[in-house]
Amino acid sequence: MPIRTPPPTTAPATTTAPAQSPVANPSDKPARKPAKAPAKRPAKSEAVKAKGEPTAARARAKKSATPKAVTGPATRSAAKPIPPGRFITLEGGEGAGKSTQLRRLLARLKAAGIDAIGTREPGGSTGAEIIRHLILSGAAKPLGPLAEATLFAAARADHLDATIRPALTRGAWVVCDRFADSTRVYQGALGNVDPRLIAALEEVTVGETRPDLTLILDLPAEEGLARAAARSGRDADRFESEGLSFHRALRDAFRALAASEPGRCVLIDASGDVDGVEEAIWKAVSTHLKPPAPRRRRRL
Ligand SMILES: Nc1ncnc2c1ncn2[C@@H]1O[C@H](COP(=O)(O)OP(=O)(O)O)[C@@H](O)[C@H]1O
Numbered sequence: 001m002p003i004r005t006p007p008p009t010t011a012p013a014t015t016t017a018p019a020q021s022p023v024a025n026p027s028d029k030p031a032r033k034p035a036k037a038p039a040k041r042p043a044k045s046e047a048v049k050a051k052g053e054p055t056a057a058r059a060r061a062k063k064s065a066t067p068k069a070v071t072g073p074a075t076r077s078a079a080k081p082i083p084p085g086r087f088i089t090l091e092g093g094e095g096a097g098k099s100t101q102l103r104r105l106l107a108r109l110k111a112a113g114i115d116a117i118g119t120r121e122p123g124g125s126t127g128a129e130i131i132r133h134l135i136l137s138g139a140a141k142p143l144g145p146l147a148e149a150t151l152f153a154a155a156r157a158d159h160l161d162a163t164i165r166p167a168l169t170r171g172a173w174v175v176c177d178r179f180a181d182s183t184r185v186y187q188g189a190l191g192n193v194d195p196r197l198i199a200a201l202e203e204v205t206v207g208e209t210r211p212d213l214t215l216i217l218d219l220p221a222e223e224g225l226a227r228a229a230a231r232s233g234r235d236a237d238r239f240e241s242e243g244l245s246f247h248r249a250l251r252d253a254f255r256a257l258a259a260s261e262p263g264r265c266v267l268i269d270a271s272g273d274v275d276g277v278e279e280a281i282w283k284a285v286s287t288h289l290k291p292p293a294p295r296r297r298r299r300l
């Protein structure tokens with residue numbers, strides 16, 4: 001089955017899609033400054049600190065807690081550990097508003113003083129963008145869902161290694177337009193790729209870098225397709241070109257996925273206006289990940 005990490009339906013530059021340079025949002029250069037700590041943390045070991053924290057953060061903290069041989073004076077990083085970043089993914093059908101809301105969420109995070117990058121799948125790194133073209137042009141479609149699934153996995157592996165993990169390691173927050181859940185839904189639920197294969201590919205590509213929070217934008221398929229059609233800038237891609245029954249099944253599969261992992265997934269009603277959806281997303285992020293309050297301007 002095709003592992004289908006649905007295309008960030010947005011065309012580069014011209015549409016609302018998160019522009020991606022090899023790395024992330026084209027319009028949002030990956031921040032290079034060290035991230036600010038989302039919150040003060042107790043002076044315990046990283047592994048202890050990570051208890052009860054979001055999945056990706058916990059895994060990263062556990063890793064950094066591994067004792068290392070002391071061969072000299074303590075390094076700066078040993079004295080002041082980098083706060084783990086957070087990994088947020090946006091999922092949902094075509095035209096649900098993922099790319100639009102990614103930009104808005106990034107702006108909110110940055111306003112809160114957080115080092116954050118936006119990225120997308122398939123793509124988000126030099127190698128993965130090449131594979132993106134292969135998938136979304138439809139060139140790989142005749143090979144079947146299994147081949148597409150494998151291509152998505154290869155693209156995801158490069159994206160994680162080149163973009164996502166380095167950002168999380170430096171303490172940045174990563175917001176990704178589609179990720180492994182799209183593969184589960186498009187290639188797994190709809191493409192009938194063996195779930196054991198989907199799980200195995202996810203295990204070797206994603207491993208411990210699982211999203212801390214997944215926002216699933218929910219919208220009737222007809223509305224999403226109408227929005228996508230009205231969006232200017234490019235023709236429908238490989239997956240947007242599927243029929244209405246496909247997109248209805250897609251919505252059902254995303255809803256089922258949200259219900260199956262309530263700790264990580266939040267279903268967002270995407271039928272309201274852009275501002276209302278942005279508020280709902282910010283509320284979910286605030287509740288689950290507790291970003292610092294936006295910085296206030298000091299009075300002079
Ligand atoms: N809440 C909304 N209400 C109305 N139109 C929207 C809303 N969110 C996004 N749009 C518009 O719908 C189109 C698809 O949005 P987009 O963010 O590209 O969706 P996706 O990335 O999920 O495919 C764009 O033209 C966008 O401006």
Ligand SMILES: [Mg+2]
Nearest residue numbers: 008009010099
């Ligand atoms: Mg998009």
